[in-house]
Amino acid sequence: MSEPLLRTDSVTKRFGKLTAVSDVSLSIPEGGISSIIGPNGAGKTTLFNLFTGKHAPTEGSIEFRGDPIGGLEPHEIVGRGIVRSFQITNFFAELSALENVRLATQADRTGFAPDDFLAHHASLSEATDEAEAVLERIGLLDVADRTAANLAYGQRRHLEIGIALATGPDLLLMDEPTAGMGPEQTDATVSLIENIAEDATVVLIEHDMEIVMNVSERIAVMNNGELIARGTPDEISRNEAVQRAYLGGE
Amino acid sequence: MGLLDAFDPREASPTTDGILTNRGRFGILALIAALAVLGPIAASVRPFWLYLLVQILAFALLALSLDFVFGYAGLLSFGHAAMFGAGGYAVALLVTHVTPNALVVLPAAVLTGVVVAAFIGWFSVRARGIYFAMLTLAFAQIFYVAAFADLPASILGVETITGGDNGLVGLAALEAFGVVDLSSRLNYYFLTLALVALSLLAIVRIANSPFGRVLQGVRENEDRMAFIGYDVERYKVIGFAISGGFAGLAGGLYVPFQSLAQPQLLHWTLSGELVVMLLLGGLGTLWGPMLGAGVVILLEEQLSGFAAWEVILGAVFVVVVVFAPQGLAGVLVSLRDDPKDALGNVRDALANYREKVLK
Ligand SMILES: Nc1ncnc2c1ncn2[C@@H]1O[C@H](COP(=O)(O)OP(=O)(O)OP(=O)(O)O)[C@@H](O)[C@H]1O
Ligand SMILES: [Mg+2]
Numbered sequence: 001m002s003e004p005l006l007r008t009d010s011v012t013k014r015f016g017k018l019t020a021v022s023d024v025s026l027s028i029p030e031g032g033i034s035s036i037i038g039p040n041g042a043g044k045t046t047l048f049n050l051f052t053g054k055h056a057p058t059e060g061s062i063e064f065r066g067d068p069i070g071g072l073e074p075h076e077i078v079g080r081g082i083v084r085s086f087q088i089t090n091f092f093a094e095l096s097a098l099e100n101v102r103l104a105t106q107a108d109r110t111g112f113a114p115d116d117f118l119a120h121h122a123s124l125s126e127a128t129d130e131a132e133a134v135l136e137r138i139g140l141l142d143v144a145d146r147t148a149a150n151l152a153y154g155q156r157r158h159l160e161i162g163i164a165l166a167t168g169p170d171l172l173l174m175d176e177p178t179a180g181m182g183p184e185q186t187d188a189t190v191s192l193i194e195n196i197a198e199d200a201t202v203v204l205i206e207h208d209m210e211i212v213m214n215v216s217e218r219i220a221v222m223n224n225g226e227l228i229a230r231g232t233p234d235e236i237s238r239n240e241a242v243q244r245a246y247l248g249g250e
Numbered sequence: 251m252g253l254l255d256a257f258d259p260r261e262a263s264p265t266t267d268g269i270l271t272n273r274g275r276f277g278i279l280a281l282i283a284a285l286a287v288l289g290p291i292a293a294s295v296r297p298f299w300l301y302l303l304v305q306i307l308a309f310a311l312l313a314l315s316l317d318f319v320f321g322y323a324g325l326l327s328f329g330h331a332a333m334f335g336a337g338g339y340a341v342a343l344l345v346t347h348v349t350p351n352a353l354v355v356l357p358a359a360v361l362t363g364v365v366v367a368a369f370i371g372w373f374s375v376r377a378r379g380i381y382f383a384m385l386t387l388a389f390a391q392i393f394y395v396a397a398f399a400d401l402p403a404s405i406l407g408v409e410t411i412t413g414g415d416n417g418l419v420g421l422a423a424l425e426a427f428g429v430v431d432l433s434s435r436l437n438y439y440f441l442t443l444a445l446v447a448l449s450l451l452a453i454v455r456i457a458n459s460p461f462g463r464v465l466q467g468v469r470e471n472e473d474r475m476a477f478i479g480y481d482v483e484r485y486k487v488i489g490f491a492i493s494g495g496f497a498g499l500a501g502g503l504y505v506p507f508q509s510l511a512q513p514q515l516l517h518w519t520l521s522g523e524l525v526v527m528l529l530l531g532g533l534g535t536l537w538g539p540m541l542g543a544g545v546v547i548l549l550e551e552q553l554s555g556f557a558a559w560e561v562i563l564g565a566v567f568v569v570v571v572v573f574a575p576q577g578l579a580g581v582l583v584s585l586r587d588d589p590k591d592a593l594g595n596v597r598d599a600l601a602n603y604r605e606k607v608l609k
Contacts (some may be wrong), residue, residue: 051476078479090477092470103467107479110460112488117461124460167478 003066005201006051006082006173007029011060011070013046013225020046021226023060028218030172033193033202035212038222039245044205045087046174047222048078052084053077064171078107081170087205089160093149097140097159100148102131104166131166138162138192154185161192171201178208190215215239221245251479262556278537282447289443293436300435301507306547308504310540311449313527315496318453321534322462323489325375326467328521329386330497332393333363335499335516339397342418342511343411352424352432352441356502363498364395364491365475371490378472387518394516417512424506434504442503449496453536456492465489526563532572532579539577572603 004027013021021043027196028034036044050062056071063069064080072080092100108126110116122128135141138158143151149161161177161219178186190211196202197215206212212219213233221229221236223245229236236242285303292299312334319325337359344355363400374385396402402411412418423433432438456462465487467475472482505511514520523546531542553559555565574581584595 005492054477073481074476075479078477082476082478086474090471090474092467092474095466096468099463103463103475104305104478106460106463110464112461112484117456117459117492119460120455120458121460121463163474163478 005065006203007063008050009061009063009104010048011047011057011062013043013050013055013057013246021050021057021227024222024225024227025060026220026227026230027203028203030201031197032217033197033204033215034218034220035206035216036220037209037212038205042222043225044222045175048084048175048205051077051082051173061109078167078169082173082174083164083167083169083171085161085164085175087175088180089156091148091156091159091163093147094202095148096145097135097148097151097155097162098128098131100142100159101134101162101166102127104163105130105134107167134162134166137165137195139188143145154181157181157185158189158192161189161196165196169200171203172196173203173205176207176213177204178206186211215244254507264543267410270295270553273315278450282443285443286440289436289439292484293439297435298440302547302551304435304439304442304507305504306544307439307446307525308500308507309524309543311446311503312430312500312532313524313539313543314446314450314453314536315493316501316524317528317531317534317536317539318496319465319489319493320459321536321539322457323465323486323563324472325486325490326379326383326525327490327493328383328388328518329370329388329390330493330524331516331518331520332386332390333367333494333497334501334504334520335390335393335397335511335513336366337363337501338505338511339412339418339501339514340498341502341505342421344422345506347419347443350424350506350538352426352430354426355506356445356499359498360495361498362496363496363501365494367497368487368491369413371487371494375486378568380491387521390516390521391518394513394518397516397520410571413511415513420509421506421509423509435507438507442507445499445503446609449499449538449592453496457536461485461489526567528577530567532577535577535579538579539575545578573599575599 007027011021011024012019024047036047038044046055050057050070051205053072053074053076061068061070064082067080069077069080069082087222092103095103101103102124105133106124109127132141132144133240135144138161140155140162143155148156151159157177161174164172178189181189184218186208193202193204194215204212204216216233219231219233219236220227221239221242229239229242289303292303312330315325316330340362341355341359344358346561349355369387370389374382374389377385389545397412398415400410400412403409424438425432430437432441464475464480467480468485470483477484496555501515505515527542527546528539529542530545531540532538549563549566550559553562556562570577584591
């Protein structure tokens, strides 16, 4: 097999006495959808926080395309091509849906060149076009001008994904994108995720086992900060440790 | 907390579109024209008015510079006096020791403001909210003490540089290659008016630029900005430095007119007064704070005969915060849009205040 896209080697994250992520070694190959599951407090979000520079690992290393990224700043990691969406919607509440997404599409175009200070923002027509394309993909083009705070719940969750998607990631980490959604919205979101996975590698944290079993090529299971199992959906559903820690508990 | 909600810059500032509507632009042009006409009238009727007008313009520019970082990037600086005073001292020192040429000293004031702000910003932007405010305040006080105690002179082992608590007095008037006589108060007024108008134009332009949009994103949600690839601290430092340049220019225009640079220019009370001007005028609107500066200075002028004029300013401030949380700019805009509705807004604001603050 080719070199993994993302690899962790004995990654540990401690908050004081609490070990949120404990000695996790896993690798994610390029392409497709991988999922991370586990009970509440298992350390899934913390793992994403380590991948995206919110926290530096206490121990161990994280490599992306063979380069160490553990401890880099969040924006540096985005520059490498890893972007995340958040479990709790984390957008620009007072800006329009379009502007939320355009901040992401303009990110690699706005630096500190004189023109970035003197041109009018309307001159960012490419970024705007791209933002509109993203809005279309996430089904929000017809509410492009609506203030993010005034969107319906499902729309906000899609905007949350759209902001991350708009940066053009190679690896998109999604933290419970369907949480709190009704069945219809969930279906739409799952289609969106599958659509995204056609041109980016997706890692999904997800509580809905049906979704996980249907869409994932690989699943990693965490419990109490530890990685307790890895495998295909079939292997995971037959794994006894997983059933004890997680499936049995439902 | 409830009271602070009223100061949330998001509430007052526009988001999707440009900052100024065409009507707004027209209004500002008309105001500038009116001020240009007012100058000669003031000069012939009561020259003291000219003095007031220059003071108002300098503080309007300073308020504008703060609104750019506070209203736009959400950076509440409590130390803008540092850049104002530094620009002023730079001009005073240059006039005393090098040249009174405006084309040299005013750019130097801008540059000094940029450098001081970059320095303060670099150390402060990692802190957020009130901690940022306190750091900027502390830095500004260091500058104040440095000027007051003339630390540069002690360090360099010379007799005096900043003039200590007296400051630098009796400064020569500015000139411009002997072509324009800036010792004429009226000419100086025109120069100030022109530079303040140009600064407003420049800041509106920067606020509407891609960079300005990034600052707006930082104000809204700086964490998320980092997670879509922005080096947030760098944007903040640069935004702060730009603001500092305009604050430095404000100081640079103020000092020669007074022909005096005093440590008070750097004092935290000036930074505080500035924040009052912003909130009074209307955060994030750019023109509101400039108006606020005018109101505060006129009030100060009218009332300074009373020993307790600050009490009156305080009362005005409280009334505005309670009844018009979006400042004078908010009042004017709602009066223009719908005068009847404006009264309703006052009622809403009062209800809001009761709910949030008095509970
Ligand atoms: N910044 C932090 N400081 C202290 N403790 C933290 C921090 N972040 C997470 N934790 C703790 O680490 C543990 C793992 O949390 P994490 O959010 O990673 O769980 P999770 O698997 O995402 O759970 P959920 O399914 O509820 O989202 C929890 O006990 C949590 O309280
Ligand atoms: Mg989580």
